[in-house]
Amino acid sequence: MSRVAKKSNKIGNLNIGGHVYKVKHMKDVNKKDGRMLLGLHDVKEQTIMVDIDLQKSRKVETLLHEVLHVIYTNTGCDHDERAIDALSNGLMQLGVGNFIWDKVKRV
Numbered sequence: 819m820s821r822v823a824k825k826s827n828k829i830g831n832l833n834i835g836g837h838v839y840k841v842k843h844m845k846d847v848n849k850k851d852g853r854m855l856l857g858l859h860d861v862k863e864q865t866i867m868v869d870i871d872l873q874k875s876r877k878v879e880t881l882l883h884e885v886l887h888v889i890y891t892n893t894g895c896d897h898d899e900r901a902i903d904a905l906s907n908g909l910m911q912l913g914v915g916n917f918i919w920d921k922v923k924r925v
């Protein structure tokens with residue numbers, strides 16, 4: 819986590835179900851298998867991270883994806899990546915991604 823924190827910078831805050839999450843940029847964070855992570859969330863730290871080098875539309879979609887993870891986690895629902903991908907893709911097309919991105923308070 820310290821590697822992530824050192825290379826991050828805050829985008830803003832987002833209230834998700836009454837919990838204020840810090841939304842931050844991260845850079846070059848890899849999974850254990852070596853693949854690069856585009857985003858991640860941390861329930862205990864109430865943080866969502868988005869890769870700083872993504873184009874804006876990818877950042878928006880990644881934020882939406884991580885917000886969906888948080889919503890499922892907040893409600894104790896089981897979920898998997900394919901379901902999250904399907905929902906984030908569909909909601910992105912409806913403009914929900916940009917709506918959420920704009921809600922993040924700039925700092």
Ligand SMILES: [Zn+2]
Binds near residue numbers: 883887899902
């Ligand atoms: Zn995911």
